Amino acid sequence: MKIRYLISDLCALLADWAGYRRDVIHINMARSFPNADYKELVHLRREYYRHIFDLAVESIWVVFVSQKKLCEHVTMSNPELPDALSQKYDKMLFVMGHTGNWELIGAIAGNGKSDRNNKFTDRKLYFTYKKAKNRFVNKLLKKIRYSAFKKSASVGDIVEVKEALFEFVSQRNNGEKANYFIIADQSPKGNYVTVDFLNQKSAFFRGAEYLSKKLNIPLVYMSMSRTSRGKYQIAFELIEEFPAMCPDGELTKRFAELLQNDIMENKVNWLWSHKRWKTRF
Template identity: 25%
Template sequence: MRLHYFFADVLIFPFVFHVLKYRRRLVRQNLALCFPERSEEERARIERDFYRWFADYIVETIKEMSMSRKEMMRRITFEGIEEAEAEMEREGRSFAFLYLGHFCNWEWVASLPYWSRTDTVFGQIYHPLHSEIIDRLFLRMRGRFGALNIPMKDTLRTIMSLKREGKKAMIGFISDQSPKWEAMHFWTTFLRRETSFFTGAEKIGRKVGASFYYADITRPRRGHYHCVVRRLEVDENGGRHAVTEAYVRAMERSICASPHLWLWTHNRWKRTREDWERFMEAHAPGRMRGGRKKSRATASKP
């Protein structure tokens, strides 16, 4: 991939960072609000490192379309798959739900089926892209390693179908993006900011008796990633969103350890709690007046 990284260094990074200045104001704002204790110089370094990694992510994604099984298994390694499958068998579970975020190269995690020695079905939930052509391209890329692509709207239907067929499955959920207004059911503190998270994975997982894991990804060196599949440390007395809370804390630790490897260009906090409450008052006033419990949790300090 030397040629790919050459283009990342001399073409993509300079164009995105210096010429296009792609969402630099948003990235700078996010870093300032999430890491107020860090100096401007340090945040500027994180910003620059992020865009360098972002350029790498672009060429890595392009390369993925033609990457052989051997090279993919050399580029991203996995740990904990056999243990997770053994736990499913020992505990009599049919499903394991794997949480991850837009961190490191999440696209390469689709190669996880290469590391399994069982007949476990591996699936990934995805949100269809606006461009039909690009959407088909990404579906082909994500499915070429043997994973089942599941549209978000068909998540429950597909999982229940797998359950009826008696199949064991590990399903991946990228759960760090911003939910739409009507899907906001849980708020917590994430990177010092009040943030809403999707809770659908936890709700469905509890329904089918799934175990919950986190894809702890690191980048040992350029072009190489390592993913440890870790069981989420869930507080059983933490209420109905305890699993989601455990995921948020795990994601936060990953970001604080390597902040430049998270997708800061995503406008994660475009919907505030105050805006959500106004939306609910206007569109579902009965639910607000009915005393719906608002979940609020505290986060570990970044």
């Protein structure tokens, strides 16, 4: 076993012993999986600790590893879908949740440059991120994200989510080919869409829907699942090719449904330790 996973296993044991965010995790899982008994919830919580610390050590590992090695750990199952769309559209928007190891999605650029010809990644790539409250943590996360991104030799940038909507809309008519990537399952502030998600009413950030409709560019769901420890596979599903024609809230609801399906497929593969359901109805 790699030393990083020995460290992860030790941290998971310590987190379980110390009760790291135990109540938050337990409440989130109990409400989301009402048919699960206490024993199953304890098992899921312990598996989640292992999962989240795997993500942590992998996110540090990416700073030191080569792009070629990174691409061996993150693959795409159906790149032909975005490749086909890229033949028709200058810009596309990809939306995902906190599944798999989202800190490694910069490897997606490298996949296009290392072992296959495609149009999907041979363009500017823009990844959004949410600024951490802690200055040190934010600096560390930016270093990790830029490390994965720069190794791909891709053109584009990493953009703070509060600035992303304005920046992306301003690029609407610049004639450049670009892909935008947004993580959209955080607890939103202000304007949101109400969705039935994991057996409870949930508020969903509408930024991805707003942007895809404003630019009228294809909206593609991107899932990330673990195939084995340290290895992930990205899959794509078209949410809507012509977003401007969709009723308000429809695209966000479709995204939430696809994300829910992925979570039900692997209950541990999500960010359970955060207070996701802050909005009360």
